[in-house]
Amino acid sequence: MQLGKAERHRLIESVVSRKRVGTQFELLDALVDSGCSVTQATISRDIRELGLEKTHDQFGRPRYVLPHAARRNDPAEALNAVLGQFGRTVAPAGNIVVLQSDLGAAPAIARALDQLGHDRVVGTLAGDDTVLVVAPSERDARTLARELGAILG
Amino acid sequence: MQLGKAERHRLIESVVSRKRVGTQFELLDALVDSGCSVTQATISRDIRELGLEKTHDQFGRPRYVLPHAARRNDPAEALNAVLGQFGRTVAPAGNIVVLQSDLGAAPAIARALDQLGHDRVVGTLAGDDTVLVVAPSERDARTLARELGAILG
Protein backbone atom coordinates (compact mmCIF):
# COMPACT_ATOMS: atom_id res chain seq x y z
CA MET A 1 0.00 0.00 0.00
CA GLN A 2 1.51 3.32 -1.00
CA LEU A 3 -1.50 5.62 -0.39
CA GLY A 4 -3.47 5.70 2.83
CA LYS A 5 -7.21 5.73 2.96
CA ALA A 6 -7.43 9.43 3.77
CA GLU A 7 -5.25 10.37 0.82
CA ARG A 8 -7.29 8.13 -1.42
CA HIS A 9 -10.43 9.90 -0.24
CA ARG A 10 -8.94 13.28 -1.13
CA LEU A 11 -7.99 11.91 -4.49
CA ILE A 12 -11.48 10.59 -5.12
CA GLU A 13 -13.03 13.93 -4.21
CA SER A 14 -10.65 15.63 -6.55
CA VAL A 15 -11.27 13.30 -9.47
CA VAL A 16 -15.01 13.33 -9.04
CA SER A 17 -15.25 17.09 -8.96
CA ARG A 18 -13.02 17.49 -12.01
CA LYS A 19 -14.50 14.98 -14.42
CA ARG A 20 -17.64 13.00 -15.02
CA VAL A 21 -17.29 9.61 -13.43
CA GLY A 22 -20.23 7.35 -14.15
CA THR A 23 -19.17 4.06 -12.60
CA GLN A 24 -16.92 2.80 -9.87
CA PHE A 25 -14.73 1.11 -12.46
CA GLU A 26 -14.19 4.43 -14.22
CA LEU A 27 -13.19 5.86 -10.89
CA LEU A 28 -10.93 2.89 -10.33
CA ASP A 29 -9.16 3.58 -13.62
CA ALA A 30 -8.69 7.21 -12.70
CA LEU A 31 -7.20 6.23 -9.36
CA VAL A 32 -4.84 3.80 -11.02
CA ASP A 33 -3.72 6.59 -13.31
CA SER A 34 -2.90 8.56 -10.18
CA GLY A 35 -0.89 5.70 -8.79
CA CYS A 36 -3.52 4.35 -6.43
CA SER A 37 -4.39 0.75 -7.05
CA VAL A 38 -7.36 -0.67 -5.20
CA THR A 39 -10.39 -2.82 -6.02
CA GLN A 40 -13.96 -1.88 -6.77
CA ALA A 41 -15.03 -3.13 -3.35
CA THR A 42 -12.83 -0.60 -1.65
CA ILE A 43 -14.13 2.16 -3.84
CA SER A 44 -17.68 1.21 -3.04
CA ARG A 45 -16.87 1.63 0.64
CA ASP A 46 -15.05 4.89 0.02
CA ILE A 47 -18.05 6.25 -1.80
CA ARG A 48 -20.33 5.50 1.08
CA GLU A 49 -17.88 6.98 3.56
CA LEU A 50 -17.56 10.15 1.51
CA GLY A 51 -21.32 10.29 1.05
CA LEU A 52 -20.99 10.75 -2.69
CA GLU A 53 -24.23 11.10 -4.62
CA LYS A 54 -25.01 9.48 -7.93
CA THR A 55 -26.89 11.85 -10.16
CA HIS A 56 -27.71 12.09 -13.83
CA ASP A 57 -26.23 14.80 -15.99
CA GLN A 58 -28.24 16.78 -18.50
CA PHE A 59 -28.11 13.89 -20.96
CA GLY A 60 -29.25 11.29 -18.48
CA ARG A 61 -25.80 9.83 -18.05
CA PRO A 62 -24.84 8.74 -14.55
CA ARG A 63 -22.34 10.76 -12.58
CA TYR A 64 -20.97 10.77 -9.08
CA VAL A 65 -20.82 14.14 -7.35
CA LEU A 66 -19.73 15.46 -3.98
CA PRO A 67 -22.48 15.39 -1.38
CA HIS A 68 -24.73 18.38 -1.23
CA ALA A 69 -23.49 19.23 2.24
CA ALA A 70 -19.97 19.62 0.90
CA ARG A 71 -21.14 22.09 -1.71
CA ARG A 72 -22.90 24.31 0.80
CA ASN A 73 -20.10 26.85 0.73
CA ASP A 74 -19.85 26.91 -3.03
CA PRO A 75 -20.59 30.49 -4.15
CA ALA A 76 -22.46 29.23 -7.20
CA GLU A 77 -24.74 27.21 -4.97
CA ALA A 78 -25.38 30.19 -2.77
CA LEU A 79 -26.31 32.28 -5.77
CA ASN A 80 -28.63 29.59 -7.07
CA ALA A 81 -30.41 29.33 -3.76
CA VAL A 82 -30.67 33.00 -2.98
CA LEU A 83 -31.64 33.99 -6.50
CA GLY A 84 -34.00 31.08 -7.01
CA GLN A 85 -35.70 31.91 -3.75
CA PHE A 86 -35.73 35.68 -3.73
CA GLY A 87 -35.13 36.81 -7.29
CA ARG A 88 -37.98 38.32 -9.28
CA THR A 89 -36.83 39.71 -12.64
CA VAL A 90 -33.65 40.35 -14.59
CA ALA A 91 -33.18 42.76 -17.45
CA PRO A 92 -30.14 44.08 -19.29
CA ALA A 93 -29.91 47.82 -19.91
CA GLY A 94 -26.76 49.05 -21.58
CA ASN A 95 -23.86 47.42 -19.86
CA ILE A 96 -25.87 47.05 -16.67
CA VAL A 97 -28.09 44.22 -15.55
CA VAL A 98 -30.98 45.29 -13.38
CA LEU A 99 -32.11 42.62 -11.00
CA GLN A 100 -35.29 42.94 -8.98
CA SER A 101 -35.78 40.85 -5.86
CA ASP A 102 -37.89 40.41 -2.79
CA LEU A 103 -37.53 43.31 -0.38
CA GLY A 104 -34.34 43.09 1.64
CA ALA A 105 -32.76 40.31 -0.38
CA ALA A 106 -30.79 42.53 -2.75
CA PRO A 107 -27.66 42.87 -0.61
CA ALA A 108 -27.36 39.12 -0.20
CA ILE A 109 -27.77 38.57 -3.92
CA ALA A 110 -25.18 41.22 -4.68
CA ARG A 111 -22.81 39.63 -2.24
CA ALA A 112 -23.33 36.21 -3.77
CA LEU A 113 -22.62 37.68 -7.20
CA ASP A 114 -19.46 39.36 -5.97
CA GLN A 115 -18.17 36.14 -4.50
CA LEU A 116 -18.71 34.30 -7.75
CA GLY A 117 -15.65 35.76 -9.36
CA HIS A 118 -17.57 35.82 -12.62
CA ASP A 119 -15.77 37.48 -15.54
CA ARG A 120 -18.86 39.33 -16.63
CA VAL A 121 -19.49 40.81 -13.19
CA VAL A 122 -17.40 43.92 -12.75
CA GLY A 123 -19.24 45.08 -9.67
CA THR A 124 -22.59 45.28 -7.96
CA LEU A 125 -24.66 47.88 -6.16
CA ALA A 126 -27.54 46.78 -3.96
CA GLY A 127 -30.56 48.68 -2.70
CA ASP A 128 -33.35 46.99 -0.79
CA ASP A 129 -35.04 45.15 -3.61
CA THR A 130 -32.81 45.98 -6.57
CA VAL A 131 -29.30 45.04 -7.61
CA LEU A 132 -27.39 46.78 -10.34
CA VAL A 133 -24.81 44.48 -11.83
CA VAL A 134 -22.17 46.20 -13.89
CA ALA A 135 -20.87 44.20 -16.83
CA PRO A 136 -17.88 45.01 -19.05
CA SER A 137 -20.01 45.60 -22.15
CA GLU A 138 -23.57 45.61 -23.43
CA ARG A 139 -22.93 42.25 -24.97
CA ASP A 140 -21.73 40.84 -21.66
CA ALA A 141 -24.71 42.34 -19.89
CA ARG A 142 -27.11 40.61 -22.24
CA THR A 143 -25.38 37.26 -21.79
CA LEU A 144 -25.23 37.70 -18.06
CA ALA A 145 -28.91 38.60 -17.90
CA ARG A 146 -29.70 35.42 -19.77
CA GLU A 147 -27.60 33.35 -17.39
CA LEU A 148 -29.22 34.87 -14.34
CA GLY A 149 -32.65 34.56 -15.89
CA ALA A 150 -32.10 30.84 -16.29
CA ILE A 151 -31.57 30.54 -12.55
CA LEU A 152 -34.84 32.29 -11.87
CA GLY A 153 -36.59 29.50 -13.77
CA MET B 1 -52.62 0.16 -17.33
CA GLN B 2 -54.64 2.42 -15.07
CA LEU B 3 -52.08 5.18 -14.48
CA GLY B 4 -50.27 7.04 -17.24
CA LYS B 5 -46.57 7.70 -17.21
CA ALA B 6 -46.93 11.34 -16.20
CA GLU B 7 -49.12 10.49 -13.22
CA ARG B 8 -46.70 7.78 -12.19
CA HIS B 9 -43.88 10.31 -12.29
CA ARG B 10 -45.81 12.66 -9.99
CA LEU B 11 -46.45 9.73 -7.69
CA ILE B 12 -42.78 8.79 -7.62
CA GLU B 13 -41.77 12.34 -6.80
CA SER B 14 -44.30 12.41 -4.02
CA VAL B 15 -43.24 9.09 -2.52
CA VAL B 16 -39.56 9.87 -2.75
CA SER B 17 -39.88 13.21 -1.04
CA ARG B 18 -42.03 11.80 1.76
CA LYS B 19 -40.12 8.70 2.76
CA ARG B 20 -36.71 7.13 2.50
CA VAL B 21 -36.61 4.88 -0.52
CA GLY B 22 -33.35 3.01 -0.83
CA THR B 23 -33.95 0.71 -3.79
CA GLN B 24 -36.10 0.57 -6.86
CA PHE B 25 -37.92 -2.43 -5.43
CA GLU B 26 -38.89 -0.43 -2.36
CA LEU B 27 -40.20 2.22 -4.67
CA LEU B 28 -42.02 -0.43 -6.64
CA ASP B 29 -43.76 -1.62 -3.46
CA ALA B 30 -44.78 1.91 -2.60
CA LEU B 31 -46.23 2.40 -6.06
CA VAL B 32 -48.16 -0.84 -5.82
CA ASP B 33 -49.60 0.36 -2.52
CA SER B 34 -50.79 3.43 -4.39
CA GLY B 35 -52.41 1.30 -7.03
CA CYS B 36 -49.71 1.59 -9.66
CA SER B 37 -48.29 -1.73 -10.76
CA VAL B 38 -45.19 -1.65 -12.95
CA THR B 39 -41.86 -3.48 -13.13
CA GLN B 40 -38.43 -2.49 -11.88
CA ALA B 41 -37.30 -1.85 -15.44
CA THR B 42 -39.93 0.84 -15.86
CA ILE B 43 -38.97 2.43 -12.57
CA SER B 44 -35.34 2.49 -13.61
CA ARG B 45 -36.34 4.46 -16.70
CA ASP B 46 -38.59 6.73 -14.69
CA ILE B 47 -35.78 7.51 -12.32
CA ARG B 48 -33.51 8.55 -15.13
CA GLU B 49 -36.23 10.64 -16.72
CA LEU B 50 -36.95 12.39 -13.45
CA GLY B 51 -33.25 12.86 -12.82
CA LEU B 52 -33.50 11.44 -9.32
CA GLU B 53 -30.28 11.31 -7.35
CA LYS B 54 -29.15 8.46 -5.14
CA THR B 55 -27.57 9.76 -2.00
CA HIS B 56 -26.65 8.34 1.38
CA ASP B 57 -28.45 9.48 4.50
CA GLN B 58 -26.67 10.34 7.73
CA PHE B 59 -26.27 6.65 8.54
CA GLY B 60 -24.84 5.73 5.17
CA ARG B 61 -28.05 4.12 3.96
CA PRO B 62 -28.95 4.69 0.34
CA ARG B 63 -31.80 7.01 -0.53
CA TYR B 64 -33.29 8.46 -3.68
CA VAL B 65 -33.99 12.18 -3.63
CA LEU B 66 -35.38 14.74 -6.02
CA PRO B 67 -32.76 16.33 -8.25
CA HIS B 68 -30.98 19.30 -6.86
CA ALA B 69 -32.51 21.57 -9.49
CA ALA B 70 -35.98 20.67 -8.25
CA ARG B 71 -35.09 21.62 -4.70
CA ARG B 72 -33.97 25.11 -5.62
CA ASN B 73 -37.18 26.61 -4.32
CA ASP B 74 -37.18 24.64 -1.12
CA PRO B 75 -37.05 27.16 1.76
CA ALA B 76 -34.81 24.84 3.76
CA GLU B 77 -32.33 24.81 0.90
CA ALA B 78 -32.38 28.57 0.70
CA LEU B 79 -31.70 28.84 4.40
CA ASN B 80 -28.85 26.36 4.19
CA ALA B 81 -27.25 28.25 1.36
CA VAL B 82 -27.71 31.74 2.69
CA LEU B 83 -26.77 30.84 6.24
CA GLY B 84 -23.88 28.62 5.23
CA GLN B 85 -22.55 31.36 3.03
CA PHE B 86 -23.21 34.48 5.04
CA GLY B 87 -23.83 33.39 8.62
CA ARG B 88 -21.21 34.14 11.27
CA THR B 89 -22.39 33.27 14.77
CA VAL B 90 -25.53 32.16 16.58
CA ALA B 91 -26.29 32.53 20.25
CA PRO B 92 -29.42 32.04 22.32
CA ALA B 93 -30.33 34.75 24.84
CA GLY B 94 -33.55 34.26 26.74
CA ASN B 95 -36.19 33.29 24.27
CA ILE B 96 -34.31 35.08 21.50
CA VAL B 97 -31.67 33.76 19.15
CA VAL B 98 -29.16 36.36 18.06
CA LEU B 99 -27.68 35.65 14.68
CA GLN B 100 -24.73 37.60 13.32
CA SER B 101 -24.05 37.62 9.61
CA ASP B 102 -22.07 39.30 6.89
CA LEU B 103 -23.10 42.89 6.38
CA GLY B 104 -26.30 43.19 4.38
CA ALA B 105 -27.21 39.53 4.51
CA ALA B 106 -29.42 39.73 7.58
CA PRO B 107 -32.68 40.57 5.78
CA ALA B 108 -32.28 37.61 3.42
CA ILE B 109 -31.58 35.27 6.31
CA ALA B 110 -34.57 36.56 8.20
CA ARG B 111 -36.73 36.09 5.16
CA ALA B 112 -35.48 32.55 4.67
CA LEU B 113 -36.26 31.80 8.31
CA ASP B 114 -39.75 33.24 7.99
CA GLN B 115 -40.48 31.13 4.95
CA LEU B 116 -39.42 27.97 6.75
CA GLY B 117 -42.60 27.75 8.75
CA HIS B 118 -40.56 26.41 11.62
CA ASP B 119 -42.48 25.88 14.87
CA ARG B 120 -39.73 27.41 16.93
CA VAL B 121 -39.59 30.57 14.87
CA VAL B 122 -42.25 32.97 16.05
CA GLY B 123 -40.86 35.94 14.19
CA THR B 124 -37.69 37.64 13.02
CA LEU B 125 -36.27 41.12 13.00
CA ALA B 126 -33.37 41.96 10.72
CA GLY B 127 -30.84 44.76 10.84
CA ASP B 128 -27.89 44.93 8.47
CA ASP B 129 -25.72 42.23 9.96
CA THR B 130 -27.88 40.91 12.78
CA VAL B 131 -31.07 38.92 12.95
CA LEU B 132 -33.13 38.52 16.10
CA VAL B 133 -35.15 35.35 15.98
CA VAL B 134 -37.95 35.17 18.49
CA ALA B 135 -38.68 31.69 19.83
CA PRO B 136 -41.63 30.59 21.97
CA SER B 137 -39.48 29.83 25.02
CA GLU B 138 -35.91 29.84 26.28
CA ARG B 139 -35.81 26.11 25.73
CA ASP B 140 -36.91 26.52 22.12
CA ALA B 141 -34.37 29.26 21.61
CA ARG B 142 -31.56 27.03 22.79
CA THR B 143 -32.66 24.19 20.53
CA LEU B 144 -33.10 26.52 17.61
CA ALA B 145 -29.66 28.02 18.16
CA ARG B 146 -28.19 24.55 18.08
CA GLU B 147 -29.99 23.73 14.84
CA LEU B 148 -28.85 26.92 13.18
CA GLY B 149 -25.35 26.48 14.52
CA ALA B 150 -25.18 23.10 12.81
CA ILE B 151 -25.84 24.76 9.48
CA LEU B 152 -23.00 27.17 10.03
CA GLY B 153 -20.64 24.19 10.27
Place this chain on the structure above:
DNA sequence: ATAGCGGGAGCATACGTATGCAGTGTTTCC
Protein backbone atom coordinates in the same frame (compact mmCIF):
# COMPACT_ATOMS: atom_id res chain seq x y z
C1' DA C 1 -59.08 -1.26 -43.50
C1' DT C 2 -54.32 -1.60 -43.06
C1' DA C 3 -49.53 -0.45 -43.29
C1' DG C 4 -46.24 2.29 -41.03
C1' DC C 5 -44.64 4.79 -37.28
C1' DG C 6 -43.55 5.92 -32.36
C1' DG C 7 -44.15 5.63 -27.42
C1' DG C 8 -44.49 2.78 -23.48
C1' DA C 9 -43.79 -1.34 -20.92
C1' DG C 10 -42.31 -6.28 -19.81
C1' DC C 11 -38.87 -9.97 -19.91
C1' DA C 12 -34.43 -11.61 -19.66
C1' DT C 13 -30.05 -10.50 -18.90
C1' DA C 14 -25.84 -7.68 -18.86
C1' DC C 15 -23.89 -4.34 -16.16
C1' DG C 16 -22.84 -2.02 -11.79
C1' DT C 17 -22.61 -1.93 -6.61
C1' DA C 18 -22.53 -3.71 -1.83
C1' DT C 19 -21.10 -6.99 1.55
C1' DG C 20 -19.83 -11.46 4.37
C1' DC C 21 -15.81 -13.44 5.15
C1' DA C 22 -11.02 -14.13 5.64
C1' DG C 23 -6.31 -12.47 5.63
C1' DT C 24 -2.95 -8.98 6.90
C1' DG C 25 -0.85 -5.36 9.35
C1' DT C 26 -1.07 -2.12 13.52
C1' DT C 27 -1.93 -0.68 18.03
C1' DT C 28 -2.78 -1.65 22.95
C1' DC C 29 -2.45 -3.70 27.02
C1' DC C 30 -0.95 -6.96 29.93
Place this chain on the structure above:
DNA sequence: GGAAACACTGCATACGTATGCTCCCGCTAT
Protein backbone atom coordinates in the same frame (compact mmCIF):
# COMPACT_ATOMS: atom_id res chain seq x y z
C1' DG D 1 6.89 -11.08 23.67
C1' DG D 2 2.05 -12.47 22.98
C1' DA D 3 -2.91 -11.89 22.95
C1' DA D 4 -6.65 -9.23 21.88
C1' DA D 5 -8.85 -5.59 19.49
C1' DC D 6 -9.09 -3.01 15.58
C1' DA D 7 -8.73 -0.99 10.82
C1' DC D 8 -8.21 -1.93 6.05
C1' DT D 9 -8.52 -4.55 2.02
C1' DG D 10 -9.33 -8.27 -1.47
C1' DC D 11 -12.10 -12.04 -3.13
C1' DA D 12 -16.27 -14.03 -4.25
C1' DT D 13 -20.78 -13.37 -4.61
C1' DA D 14 -25.34 -11.49 -3.50
C1' DC D 15 -27.87 -7.61 -4.42
C1' DG D 16 -29.44 -3.73 -7.20
C1' DT D 17 -29.90 -1.23 -11.71
C1' DA D 18 -29.87 -0.51 -16.77
C1' DT D 19 -30.93 -1.98 -21.30
C1' DG D 20 -31.62 -4.82 -25.86
C1' DC D 21 -35.23 -6.92 -27.62
C1' DT D 22 -39.91 -7.67 -28.31
C1' DC D 23 -44.71 -6.97 -28.14
C1' DC D 24 -48.67 -4.04 -27.87
C1' DC D 25 -51.32 -0.08 -28.37
C1' DG D 26 -52.84 4.18 -30.50
C1' DC D 27 -52.23 7.33 -34.11
C1' DT D 28 -51.71 8.85 -39.09
C1' DA D 29 -51.62 8.64 -43.88
C1' DT D 30 -52.52 5.98 -47.62
